[in-house]
Amino acid sequence: MKEGPDIALIGSLIGDPARANMLTALMGGRALTPTELAAHAGITLQTASSHLSKLEAGGLLSQRKQGRHRYYQLAEDEVGLMLENLMGFAAGRGMNRHRPGPKDPALRKARVCYNHLAGDYGVRMFESLIAAKQIEVAGDDLALTDAGQIRIEALGINYASLKKSRRPICRTCLDWSERRSHLAGSLGEALLTLFIDKGWAKRETNSRAIRFTDSGEKAFSDLFPQ
Amino acid sequence: MKEGPDIALIGSLIGDPARANMLTALMGGRALTPTELAAHAGITLQTASSHLSKLEAGGLLSQRKQGRHRYYQLAEDEVGLMLENLMGFAAGRGMNRHRPGPKDPALRKARVCYNHLAGDYGVRMFESLIAAKQIEVAGDDLALTDAGQIRIEALGINYASLKKSRRPICRTCLDWSERRSHLAGSLGEALLTLFIDKGWAKRETNSRAIRFTDSGEKAFSDLFPQ
DNA sequence: TTCATACTTCGATGGTAGTCGAAGCATAGA
DNA sequence: TCTATGCTTCGACTACCATCGAAGTATGAA
Structure with missing residues (x-):
């Protein structure tokens, strides 16, 4: 004891x-x-x-x-990861504070997980990056491959500046609604920022939900095919 | 809200x-x-x-x-995973109830994590299995490879009976002392049971610590080289 | 300086939940 | 049947803590 x-x-x-x-x-x-x-x-x-x-x-x-x-x-990022993890556990046990309301589908589709994208879209992005071998699972942690570096640079994300920080670039985060992993870490953050800067999506003011525009949705699907 | x-x-x-x-x-x-x-x-x-x-x-x-x-x-297994996860978070923030006592090193070396092996030994086993390509990381979850199936059958674990259960065979669990993953799931449980049945290790009565015998330690190291 | 806003600290209150003694069930054994 | 053990339920107590009103501090604006 x-x-x-x-x-x-x-x-x-x-x-x-x-x-x-x-x-x-x-x-x-x-x-x-x-x-x-x-x-x-x-x-x-x-x-x-x-x-x-x-x-x-x-x-x-x-x-x-x-x-x-x-x-x-x-x-820290880890606080967010821990909380999302707890939410996953709670959701798996039916510990919900509300009967699923009108906002619920939107949350499951796409939402902010502290600083990165979660929900169906978050998972799709993650799995698409894995399938394209732009991110690799190396034992415990994730690594950006060479192809991945080129890819994100092409999107306008500065790889060097990501690497300078002490934070991990790629991390997995367990999604409570999808029950699968999505991408966290500084790259996860940079990507979400990118989508918003490009006007593809915007945060709702008083909710974790993220709303994609029609054109944004299309651009996103082109970038990360299922 | x-x-x-x-x-x-x-x-x-x-x-x-x-x-x-x-x-x-x-x-x-x-x-x-x-x-x-x-x-x-x-x-x-x-x-x-x-x-x-x-x-x-x-x-x-x-x-x-x-x-x-x-x-x-x-x-359920998930409860154990969630708790170990919380412990990892707490440990990372120095939230310890005690100054590291005499039991602490033993706990870090090898301990029970609900039903499977954790600590230094748990992580070593996990990484050794990965290195030998007997377990594969497939996207989110782990899979036992063909080589892995042969391997565990040779150890005397019945693969068919593991597969019958609805529980996942392989799962990762984040180790709070090592801050890396180790093997959970029904295979993790079966392996720990095996070590104890073979007399390589035994549980301490009032603690999570697991003590390996000298010969058990040798056998373990042979099975799972670093 | 004066006023307003944003927030903290202090103090008092009230409700809730952890705690245990005592009594009540249930099972096992004789 | 009687007794011992393991555990739950009930009831009462207590301590803690969330809560808010009131007063105090800090920053900004006029």
Whole structure:
């Protein structure tokens, strides 16, 4: 007994509904202010403030001040991965907070997973990259092949700058709706940014859902055939 | 807001220290009685009973009655995977309940992860199987190759009976101490059982640690060279 | 300086959940 | 049948923590 890491600590951080709602909101990838997060969780600003300091102390969130605003975001990619993983587990057990609503199909189709694309589209992109041998599974982690490097450069992503960062370029992330992996890591982030910059897709304001335009959908399907 | 699965529910289940201790104890792979689990958590039997029904209602545990004993165990492999994953996250953030004690090195070397081998030895076995192309990474999941089938049959594991079950034969599980994958699934379980049946290793009674005998260690290293 | 906004800290409150004693079932054995 | 053991249920207690009002701090704008 008393072996190993302390899962009760993270569990209790996530276990409060208000905090869980804030974390879920932050999975949308935007940095949010305490006021916004309080609205998401349906609590007052004071209460939110208290929760946020706990989450920050626990290493789940980080904060940056900008003028009189404080922007909170997930502290690291790994926090997002862990949360998505938990959601997958919860979804597999039917632990849903709502009967599937009108937004649900949109979420399953394409959504933000912290900073990268998830849902049906995320999985399709990932599997298409694998099939084209532009990403390779090497033991535990993923590697971008030479063909892959050329490919992303052609799309306008600067490989050198991705490589400079200490973050892994490619990572898998388990998709809770599809129950399969999709692409995370700095490349995953760069690709989502690209789609949005090109105007193929845009984030919904108050949701994790991502809406593709008709032309964007076509361009995406051409890039990543099934 | 209010999107996606309810992570607060699982979070709160894991978030109580007593419950977390019980779950950790059950990661040892043995089915345990309420009395034993109460001792692990340092609480009375009544309290343990209440926790156990909550964990069962939440789908984390299952129960089987045998005479006047009730044996609790993790409900599915996925529960174990999820917990190991959480432990990895917690360990990465230095959330440890104890200063590394004398048992710690043994745990890192070889331990039970619910029903399969984890720790340094678990990872070595996994990577050795991959290197020998007896297991293949196919997109998201693992597959046993033809060479792998022959290999495990030679070891005395009945492939047909593994295949009959609905459980996946091979699965990856992220190791919290090594931060790399090891082998889970029914094959992972069968292999660990094999090592114990052959007398190469045995479980410690009150810990997740696994102790290899000298000859067992040699046999293991021969089977799975680095 | 003065006012407004954004947020934190303090203090008090209330509800919930973990805790255990006592009593109630169930099974096993004699 | 009686007794012992293993466990659950009930009820009461307590401690903790989420919650919010009120007051305090910081930044920006006028």
